[in-house]
Amino acid sequence: MNRTMMTATNTLNQLQSKIDQISNDIANVDTTAYKKTQTSFNDLLTQSFNNQPSETKEKGRLTAPRIRQGTGAMISQSQLVLSQGALKTTDRNLDAAFTRDDQFFTVSVQDDNGVNTRLTRDGAFYLSPNANDQMMLVTSAGHKVLDENGEPILIEGNIKDIKILENGLLIVDTEENGEKSFGLGIVSVKKLQFLDRLGGNLLGLPKNFTALGVTEDDIMTALTGDSRNQAAVRQGTLESSNVDLSKEMTDLINVQRSYQFQSRAVTMADQMSGLVNGIR
Known part of the structure; x- marks a missing residue:
């Protein structure tokens, strides 16, 4: 499978979990003493490619050596936030x-x-x-x-x-x-x-x-x-619950935009595969 498609698919699954978590918090905005969940993301395993075998040609380089290619993002932690509700x-x-x-x-x-x-x-x-x-x-x-x-x-x-x-x-x-x-x-x-x-x-x-x-x-x-x-x-x-509805809605919009971006990446990868397969 196209690597771009695999990377986007991995991230899509994790973004869906984030959307579910935000939806649960929003649904409990009026639940007595409910505590929201804070989620953070990390990169999945990253591969490093040595694109420059001669170290002498790397002098003066400001970025980290080698080319790193990720495989998507994952939820690294989901933690309850115990801040006092009103x-x-x-x-x-x-x-x-x-x-x-x-x-x-x-x-x-x-x-x-x-x-x-x-x-x-x-x-x-x-x-x-x-x-x-x-x-x-x-x-x-x-x-x-x-x-x-x-x-x-x-x-x-x-x-x-x-x-x-x-x-x-x-x-x-x-x-x-x-x-x-x-x-x-x-x-x-x-x-x-x-x-x-x-x-x-x-x-x-x-x-x-x-x-x-x-x-x-x-x-x-x-x-x-x-x-x-x-x-x-x-x-x-x-x-009251400690869910801030305005913040949750903002986070939901941001996650939806990320979800759309990853979905677009899958579509583009599929189109590129179709072009390659159509070459005679």
């Missing part, structure tokens, strides 16, 4: 937002891999009744919100008031039992690059993180005991 006041006592960009709530999620602990910054919580006439704290998607011990938060009695303190303590005042406090499960992530985006505005540890030479404690720290004072939670507030 905070919007809701005055709802079950809404909570972090004011520090490295902290997450822990929730229990049941999927095809069983029951696992996941991370989210979406603090739009709700109360869901269970079979034991208790109220369970859940996310907007119905996932159980965990306390600092990794257990679901269950509330008994008729609720009069709910407070969420800055350090992440949930204080529930009921008619039967008075005030009772629960420590919301909060972790501080130190190495975001080891977390996987799992859909549904959730993050989790990769299946092979032990093979990467790191432990769970290296990646994140649970804020319990004295370290709970490091938590920064604001009640009656939700965090």
Whole structure:
């Protein structure tokens, strides 16, 4: 196959992945606490041709020696951007937002891999009744919100008031039992690059993180005991996504132009092949 066509095709596949990533960010511009993805490109393997066997003729050359021919571009890194989204006041006592960009709530999620602990910054919580006439704290998607011990938060009695303190303590005042406090499960992530985006505005540890030479404690720290004072939670507030729609649209236009350029390169390579094959 024509080398120009191969190079353009390699790049087209990667540009399509970039378009998909931008489209996903734009689709979640109004998703609570959604974090955008930043993608960077690198050249694929580059071949070097020695076009000048005599080094004496290279004296005074300002560019690097030899002729280098690339084979396209590839996505070298896709990384979550944890910059703080704008905070919007809701005055709802079950809404909570972090004011520090490295902290997450822990929730229990049941999927095809069983029951696992996941991370989210979406603090739009709700109360869901269970079979034991208790109220369970859940996310907007119905996932159980965990306390600092990794257990679901269950509330008994008729609720009069709910407070969420800055350090992440949930204080529930009921008619039967008075005030009772629960420590919301909060972790501080130190190495975001080891977390996987799992859909549904959730993050989790990769299946092979032990093979990467790191432990769970290296990646994140649970804020319990004295370290709970490091938590920064604001009640009656939700965090908006950190997606800048104008920037995403600009990036999308630039990627589309690159996609058109590579498509044109494939067309030109095909036309050149047709001309060569037509020579008698």
